[in-house]
Amino acid sequence: MADIASRPLATDRPAPSATARLAVLRETLRETLARRAEAVVIPVAALLVGLALFSLFIAALDKSPLQFFELMWRGGFGSWFSFQNALARAAPLLLAALCVALPARLGLVVIGGEGAIVLGALAAAAIAPPLRGVPPLLVLPAMALAGMVVGGLWIGAVGALRHWRAVNETISSLLMTYIAIALMNHLVEGPLRDPASLNKPSTLPLDAAYRIGPLPGLDVHWGLVVGTVVCLAAWVLIDKTRWGFAARIVGGNVRAAQLQGLPVARLTIGFCALAGACAGLAGMIEVAAVQGSANASLAAGYGYAGILVAFLARHNPLAIVPVAILLGGVEASGGLIQRRMDLPNATVLVLQGVLFVATLFSETFYGRFKAFNPDLWKRRD
Amino acid sequence: MSAIGPSATGKAIAVETIGMTMRFGTFTALDDVSMKVSAGSFHALLGENGAGKSTLVKCMMGFNHPTEGALLVNNREVTVADPNDAAEHGLGMVYQHFTLVPSLTGAENLVISRRNVPRVIDWARERKALAAFMTTMPFDLPLDVPVRDLAAGEKQKLEIVKQLYLDRRFLVLDEPTSVLTPTEAHEVLGLVRQMTLAGDLTVLMISHKFHEVTAFADAFTVLRKGRFTGSGKVGEHDARSMAAMMIGDQPVATLASRTPLVADAPTVLAVRGLEASDRTGLKTIAIDHVEVHAGEIVGIAGISGNGQKEFTEVLGGQRARRAGDIRVKGKPYGATRRETQELAVRFIPEEPLRNACAPRMTVAENIAFRTFDLDAGGRRISWISVAAMKARAAELVAQFKVKAASLASPLQSLSGGNVQRAVLARELSGEVDLLIVANPCFGLDFSAVAEIRARLMTARNGGTAVLLISEDLDELLELSDRILVMSDGRIVHETPIATASVQTIGEYMAGHH
Structure with a gap:
């Protein structure tokens, strides 16, 4: 049977002239620029508004906001030393943010990355001791795999609950984080405890051979490179492959996706599992590069900071890289600010909270400004 | 007061x-x-x-x-x-x-x-x-x-x-x-x-x-x-x-004239013993037997809320069925993507922005929903091509007269008629053997309605099997070759259009049977 679209009813347009084509091209370029600019200007503006609000908070404490920002610059970005500190702190944020950004493309707000980080780290730390003596080139991938599988199962379960039982993924992932931390504490203090760890219950320490070292010539571990590469891969997955496109359809409208015959269950659970695998990998790196064993220090809040990074980056994996470094710098400066300004440690958390609220609020402005929205400037009436 | x-x-x-x-x-x-x-x-x-x-x-x-x-x-x-x-x-x-x-x-x-x-x-x-x-x-x-x-x-x-x-x-x-x-x-x-x-x-x-x-x-x-x-x-x-x-003096705008039904045209859609829960979960819809042949429009009449919506949802993979058999061209049909593509099944649901589109994705992306994972030869691809997507969308937008500021506009910025045209452009392009349509003209202006009905008739004349679910009896009488009436989750009446009586259909719709 013939192509329906080419049957009658169709109208043929005359081919446009060269000048007309040029005008169309210019118009298209202008539109594209406007739409791209919106994606940069609004988040940056939100960041500035957040900082301004935070200044008021600092001023209310009778401290100088200027001094605060100056110290933040010095502690996070001002010197090579402090910038390396920022990069080191950005490393886990990259993967933690992906744990939020990937499900977000399906329209899911998963905030339980912390749980997947903790359990991924525990799995990686637990699998290493029995493999003692095996070459690191085999053990490190095995540890990464263990962390990713456990993290993937954890957040994959959130996706499965959401798809088959209609359990709200935000609530379930948050609550499952508490379970994850409790589970880790139980195992670290019980079956997996290193008898030698007295004050701070931990798993058996990793052999030095199984630790992830710093990048050559830097004081930043390899986690930064791994995180950046995974972010790139996630961007390719979402923007360039059919699975990413299908996931965006599911996120745009589940009913439309069903009508297209897309495997909604597999996409939902698969993307959640992938997100959990990213967080699990972050946990493995945290164990292998920083802690050296699994213990309570793993629940350091990277999973929560990752939420902020993902939202600031508007769930775009490429934007996650610079945003994570920015937030890494903010965290790196915390100690310096605390010492110099006599501010409580939680001040940086307040800053993160204010930035988060400003970012969420800015979501309501997309498409509202004529300068950024060709649909508005083209509307005639 | x-x-x-x-x-x-x-x-x-x-x-x-x-x-x-x-x-x-x-x-x-x-x-x-x-x-x-x-x-x-x-x-x-x-x-x-x-x-x-x-x-x-x-x-x-x-x-x-x-x-x-x-x-x-x-x-x-x-x-x-x-x-x-x-x-x-x-x-x-x-x-x-x-x-x-x-x-x-x-x-x-x-x-x-x-x-x-x-x-x-x-x-x-x-x-x-x-x-x-x-x-x-x-x-x-x-x-x-x-x-x-x-x-x-x-x-x-x-x-x-x-x-x-x-x-x-x-x-x-x-x-x-x-x-x-x-x-x-x-x-x-x-x-x-x-x-x-x-x-x-x-x-x-x-x-x-x-x-x-x-x-x-x-x-x-x-x-x-x-x-x-x-x-x-x-x-x-x-x-x-x-x-x-x-x-006025002008002749009434008419549909592409209806070609005569082909005798013993092959059965395209066959539904047998279908059972599913309705949206309250309390009642069951049960479709014993529905067949649609190539080159005919089968209309399903019924008052809103008598199970037509659920029936469409089951066909579209949006609702699970409890029992029954759905076949398209003799092959079992479960609304997976492979099946919709291989058996050439398309849908035009009611309220297209809510049911068939991702409102915040662009016009070009929405038009690509059927084909983003296929190359020009219909083979499955892993890497999507944004350029090919745009080129195809530009062609279809011109052909179906979709008025959009640009292909990069979010679909939700289009008017209702143009959203429906974009959906038609997507669903009616390429081979279509089975078309399932629900209330396609709901809330649309005159020109859009006339065009949609004409396109449905053109598709039918070209050999597509069309299942048209509508709450507009006049629309059904105008387009259908056969009318089925649905009431309380069941098909309660069937009549060829030649012998259809509004009164009888109305009585069955109201449940007097």
Whole structure:
């Protein structure tokens, strides 16, 4: 049977002239620029508004906001030393943010990355001791795999609950984080405890051979490179492959996706599992590069900071890289600010909270400004 | 108004428009229309889709501000700046679609619709006042039941009662019977007619159903392309002369003529013993046997909420089935992507923006939903090509005349008609062996409706099997080769179009079988 679209009813347009084509091209370029600019200007503006609000908070404490920002610059970005500190702190944020950004493309707000980080780290730390003596080139991938599988199962379960039982993924992932931390504490203090760890219950320490070292010539571990590469891969997955496109359809409208015959269950659970695998990998790196064993220090809040990074980056994996470094710098400066300004440690958390609220609020402005929205400037009436 | 309902005697008001003109930019939607609706009359406003009926009514109700012209209420000129002003003058409107809150009872709906609801509502007192008010109404309605449990006819009556409760004595009824069965329509219009005869109410009814106009209205006004083309008393004109005023000298736009049915055309869709839960989960829809052959349109009629929606959802993979067998071209069909692509199954669901599109994705992306994972030769690909997507979208947008600012605009920035055109462009391009369509013309303008119906007929003539689920009986009668009636989750009647009788279909729709 013939192509329906080419049957009658169709109208043929005359081919446009060269000048007309040029005008169309210019118009298209202008539109594209406007739409791209919106994606940069609004988040940056939100960041500035957040900082301004935070200044008021600092001023209310009778401290100088200027001094605060100056110290933040010095502690996070001002010197090579402090910038390396920022990069080191950005490393886990990259993967933690992906744990939020990937499900977000399906329209899911998963905030339980912390749980997947903790359990991924525990799995990686637990699998290493029995493999003692095996070459690191085999053990490190095995540890990464263990962390990713456990993290993937954890957040994959959130996706499965959401798809088959209609359990709200935000609530379930948050609550499952508490379970994850409790589970880790139980195992670290019980079956997996290193008898030698007295004050701070931990798993058996990793052999030095199984630790992830710093990048050559830097004081930043390899986690930064791994995180950046995974972010790139996630961007390719979402923007360039059919699975990413299908996931965006599911996120745009589940009913439309069903009508297209897309495997909604597999996409939902698969993307959640992938997100959990990213967080699990972050946990493995945290164990292998920083802690050296699994213990309570793993629940350091990277999973929560990752939420902020993902939202600031508007769930775009490429934007996650610079945003994570920015937030890494903010965290790196915390100690310096605390010492110099006599501010409580939680001040940086307040800053993160204010930035988060400003970012969420800015979501309501997309498409509202004529300068950024060709649909508005083209509307005639 | 007071908490106690108005007394209902001799309160009908007269309304008149003089030289009403409405321009949108260079487009004149309404051109110098004068219409007189005398107090206590049941006046019909006739015209094709797009003739300007809605624009005229919106000007009267304060939704539109006429470019020129005046509105007279009881022979006094009034200015209506917004719908609140219209309400002050006693002008009210009952929309085609229900505006009641489904989870609240009738009584609650009535009380909260008042403009001066007290902060604390004394329900005992309100109930007493309502009971007193209802004794003045010819309608008998259960006011203590949540509105979602009312039948469509009861909801329509409640909408009318609400307007009267708010003391509006000039009512515009916008195609009031489009969601009712013929019996319900007859009852509601009869009661409204009684009230106008008693002088309690003036009614202006927008309709294109001549049989309603001749049975209930006493006067009519006809518009065509925004202009007044005639008026008169109903008894003095027959349907033919009214149709002439509506359509003018031009021939009626007709569908691509229907090619004769092919004898023993292959069965494309075969449904047997299908069972699924309805949306409440309490009832079951059970389709014993439905077949659609190549080159025919099978229409499914039924009042909204009798399982048609669930049936469409099962076919579209949006609802799980409990039992039964669905085959397309003899192969089992479970609505997976591979099956829809290999068996060439397409869908045009109702409310396309809600059911068939991702509103925030771009026009080009939405048009690519069927083909993003295939290359030009129809083979599965892993890497999508944005350039190919855009090129194809540009072609289809031109071919289906979709008006969009650009291909990169979010789909939700398009008008309803253009969203539907974009969906048609996507679903009707390429090979289509089975097309499942639900209420495709809901809420669309005249040109879009005509085009969609023509495309469905063209597809049918080309050999596509079309299953058309619609709540618009006229649409079904116009397009279908066979009509099935669905009631209470079951197919209760089947008739070829040649022997179809509106009355019989209506009885089956209403569950009298």
